[in-house]
Amino acid sequence: MSDTSNPIRDAITDAIGEHEVILFMKGTPEQPRCGFSARTVAALDSLGASFAAVDILPDPRIREELSAISNWPTIPQLFVKGQLVGGCDIVTEMYESGELAQVLGVEQPAPIQIENRL
Template identity: 55%
Template sequence: MTDAATTDPVHDFIAKAVADHPVILFMKGVPDQPRCGFSSTVVQILDQLGVDFVGVDVLQSEALRQGIKSFSDWPTIPQLYVKGEFVGGSDIIREMYESGELQSFLQQQGVAAQ
């Protein structure tokens, strides 16, 4: 019997996307047109910090929308990944931004605008 997680094409797509992009946001909508307030908040924070990132619209497929939740074991969208590491959703990103922790973290990872 094979492990479903290792052969799941949605998880394979997510893993490749996370590996291929230093900063990637799985969100509802796209960075130019977020389709929910939480996604919009994270996009605004990343834009404010001048972070170059890729947005993936999870609304393009139900499999992707559910797949990202099981991939990260995190129940909500958006989800931000930096250098392959799951950072958090909207509330965590906003709290990190307000405390200055997000800016420090992004600089440490070498992905913040200088």
């Protein structure tokens, strides 16, 4: 009889189920370790969204299992209500269109107007 338990996969699946919004990223929201993760965190922060985050860097098996679960090869990966939303490019596009705020159930902030007085 083979042992089919996979504690890392189980922990990832549990985390996705337990958190309405969860970001798997390189580093932490306070200290992102790549530009893509930093941009994704910035989009979520600018919407005032609360989210859980998992640093995939301490154990390469996290990334491997996450990609097997999500069928998405790159990091970061944002999940909302158990569903993969996407990576940095998709999150950025959704942020710019206002769709990310809708998915997260938050208000889209008004764009900042910068006056050029040169």
